[in-house]
Structure formats: structure tokens, C-alpha cells
Amino acid sequence: MIAVTGASGALGRHVIDALLETEAPSSIRAIVRSPEKVADLAARGVQVVRGDYDAPETLGTALAGVDRLLIISSSEIGKRTPQHRAVIEAAKATGVGFIAYTSLLRADTSPLALAEEHVATEAMLAELSVPVAVLRNGWYLENFHSAIVSAPELGAIAGASGEGRISAALRADYAAAAASVLRDPPTAQTVYELAGDTSFTRAELAAEVARQSGKPVVYNDMSQAEYAALLIKVGLPEGFAAILADSDAGTAKGALFSDDRTLSRLAGRPTGTLAAAVATALAAAK
CATH class of the missing domain: 3.90.25.10 (UDP-galactose 4-epimerase, domain 1)
Incomplete structure (x- = not known):
């Protein structure tokens, strides 16, 4: 079972689409705050469950039986660290065997204020005993x-x-890379620097x-x-x-x-x- 948090967002939907190219819909779980917003995914056979970063009691049920998890970083700047902690703790408690997380390009050395919460989340993930993939995404072309x-x-x-x-790429490019990592995850904690x-x-x-x-x-x-x-x-x-x-x-x-080409290598295009x-x-x- 592969699960994606934030699956109702623009990036999350692209990841689900990319996974559906090769995976059975029943093996994909879309974790969303409002399931009614992704009724179309349920109609395609994807498992849709409620999981709210701000309601930790929903996350254990949402992650039960999940083997591989993609945590798409929250869009709520300033609240990300506790929100991500809630998901990580639930994943640990339910025995998720692999976690990927969407971070920021060179987060550990980035001068951007946005990097702070990503660095904090990466530190939490580094403490886990399971393999982790940190997907350090650059800018989206859609931002412009x-x-x-x-x-x-x-x-x-x-x-x-x-x-x-600015080495930007499409959300669909980053999603294709994330899906590739979810299909064939690394066996150790791995950081991917991803850019156009x-x-x-x-x-x-x-x-x-x-x-x-x-x-x-x-x-x-x-x-x-x-x-x-x-x-x-x-x-x-x-x-x-x-x-x-x-x-x-x-x-x-x-x-x-x-000038890293890891993104296109993982995306396959x-x-x-x-x-x-x-x-x-x-x-x-x-």
C-alpha cells in the first residue's frame, strides 16, 4: 500500500496520477483533509481516507496498513513543524516501512526563510530507523x-x-520523480536534490x-x-x-x-x- 498525504493539492494529484500509470488503484491511498474534494479519485478506485495534519487522532487510522508513505509538506507556513511531526509519529506508530518527504532545494544550506521548517522536519526523519527519501524540490514553473x-x-x-x-520544473515533473522513488525506494536514508x-x-x-x-x-x-x-x-x-x-x-x-539532473533522471524525461x-x-x- 502506497499512501500520499495532501493528495487533494496540486502536487498530490499529480503524484496520484503518476502512480496510477503503473500501480493498481486499490494499492494507492489518498490521505486528505476533506475526502469529498477528491471524489473523482475514489471513482477511479483509489482509496480515499481522511487524515488531517491538525487532527493527529485521524492519522493513525489513515496510515494503518501503509507500506510506503509520501508526506507532502504542509502549505501552512509557520505550522509545518508540528503538523509534520504528527504525521511522522503516526507513521512510526503504525509501522510504515518507508517514508518520502517533499523538502526544499539544498534545505540544509539554503538562505531562504522557507527552509527552516523543512530542516526541522528532515531532522525528525533522520531519527527514524526506516529508510527515508528526502525529496528536496526546487521551484515550480507554475509559481510564475x-x-x-x-x-x-x-x-x-x-x-x-x-x-x-531559477532552475524550475513543472509540478508534474516533481510528481513523476516522487512516484519513481515510491515504486523503487532506497534502502537507506537518501537525499535527492531536485531541480529543472x-x-x-x-x-x-x-x-x-x-x-x-x-x-x-x-x-x-x-x-x-x-x-x-x-x-x-x-x-x-x-x-x-x-x-x-x-x-x-x-x-x-x-x-x-x-545544474543537477537528478529530477529528470528520476522522472524519466x-x-x-x-x-x-x-x-x-x-x-x-x-
């Missing part, structure tokens, strides 16, 4: 969707990443949007504080704006660049490209 869509009208893409390069095959700067992103849209688009590089203020001005919560601005500042320091991601976003906006 809204910026791509609005750029032709605004004439600009803003950020604080300077000339920092190619990289780009925010200026190159703006140039690609301009090329495909036929409209002038430039990159406006700002200070971290200026970018955070802009994000707040357009409606983002202050805390989330601060995290995004911090991530951009870290990008300028190389935090999201990697080249990772998605910037050009394709821009084309998809612009087409969706029409």
Missing part, C-alpha cells in the same frame, strides 16, 4: 503563472531576484513573455523591502509577502539554481521548459 498572465497588460514583471537563476534541467533569470522570463505575447515586457528589479511592499499593495497578506520577497532575495544569492510554461499560461488567459 500569475506573473506571466498579467505581464502583457502591465508591461513588466517585478521581483527582487537580480540576476539569480534548464534555468532562467526573471529578466529572461520577461523576455520570453514579450516574445510570445508580442507585447513589451521588462523586468523591474527591486529591493527585498520594495518588493514586499508591492506584494502587500496588490493584496497579499503581509506575512506571505515577506516570505515571497525573502525567497526572491535568496534567489539572487543562488538559492534556486542547480526532460523537465518542462520556460517557453512551454509561458505558452500554457498565456493560452489559459485567453
Whole structure:
């Protein structure tokens, strides 16, 4: 039995889809906070069970009989450490034999504030006696969707990443890699640094949007504080704006660049490209 937490999220659904390419639906368990949101998965034969990071009493039942588990990191920044601890403790109590976890690219040395809770979770996993795979994911190309869509009208893409390069890939790429590891797990604790095959700067992103849209688009590089203020001005919560601005500042320091090809090797294909991601976003906006 292979289980995936957070299976109703964008990454989780991609992982389930990737597993269904080779595994029997009845051997896959989707652990979600609200089972009604994934009725389509149940209709496909996937086991759907309730398991809530914030309700530890639900996790033991959700993990009963599970052999291999993928813990998709919580989206609730600031609450991740206790939430992940609850899942890990339940997995240990129910005898799960292998655990994979979605972390952050080079989390142990990353300057990003986002890394802190991932490092704490990795430390908890390192204490387990079962094999563990730490999937240190880089940025998703989908993270730029809204910026791509609005750029032709605004004439600009803003950020604080300077000339920092971003080795992004599609969620589906990371999901394919995760599914590969779940099918053929390592026999010891293993860390995988995962990033896109190619990289780009925010200026190159703006140039690609301009090329495909036929409209002038430039990159406006700002200070971290200026970018955070802009994000707040357009409606983002202050805390989330601060995290995004911090991530951009870290990008300028190389935090999201990697020339490692482990992701495409595990996925069994080249990772998605910037050009394709821009084309998809612009087409969706029409």
C-alpha cells in the first residue's frame, strides 16, 4: 500500500496520477483533509481516507496498513513543524516501512526563510530507523503563472531576484520523480536534490513573455523591502509577502539554481521548459 498525504493539492494529484500509470488503484491511498474534494479519485478506485495534519487522532487510522508513505509538506507556513511531526509519529506508530518527504532545494544550506521548517522536519526523519527519501524540490514553473498572465497588460514583471537563476520544473515533473522513488525506494536514508534541467533569470522570463505575447515586457528589479511592499499593495497578506520577497532575495544569492539532473533522471524525461510554461499560461488567459 502506497499512501500520499495532501493528495487533494496540486502536487498530490499529480503524484496520484503518476502512480496510477503503473500501480493498481486499490494499492494507492489518498490521505486528505476533506475526502469529498477528491471524489473523482475514489471513482477511479483509489482509496480515499481522511487524515488531517491538525487532527493527529485521524492519522493513525489513515496510515494503518501503509507500506510506503509520501508526506507532502504542509502549505501552512509557520505550522509545518508540528503538523509534520504528527504525521511522522503516526507513521512510526503504525509501522510504515518507508517514508518520502517533499523538502526544499539544498534545505540544509539554503538562505531562504522557507527552509527552516523543512530542516526541522528532515531532522525528525533522520531519527527514524526506516529508510527515508528526502525529496528536496526546487521551484515550480507554475509559481510564475500569475506573473506571466498579467505581464502583457502591465508591461513588466517585478521581483527582487537580480540576476539569480531559477532552475524550475513543472509540478508534474516533481510528481513523476516522487512516484519513481515510491515504486523503487532506497534502502537507506537518501537525499535527492531536485531541480529543472534548464534555468532562467526573471529578466529572461520577461523576455520570453514579450516574445510570445508580442507585447513589451521588462523586468523591474527591486529591493527585498520594495518588493514586499508591492506584494502587500496588490493584496497579499503581509506575512506571505515577506516570505515571497525573502525567497526572491535568496534567489539572487543562488538559492534556486542547480545544474543537477537528478529530477529528470528520476522522472524519466526532460523537465518542462520556460517557453512551454509561458505558452500554457498565456493560452489559459485567453
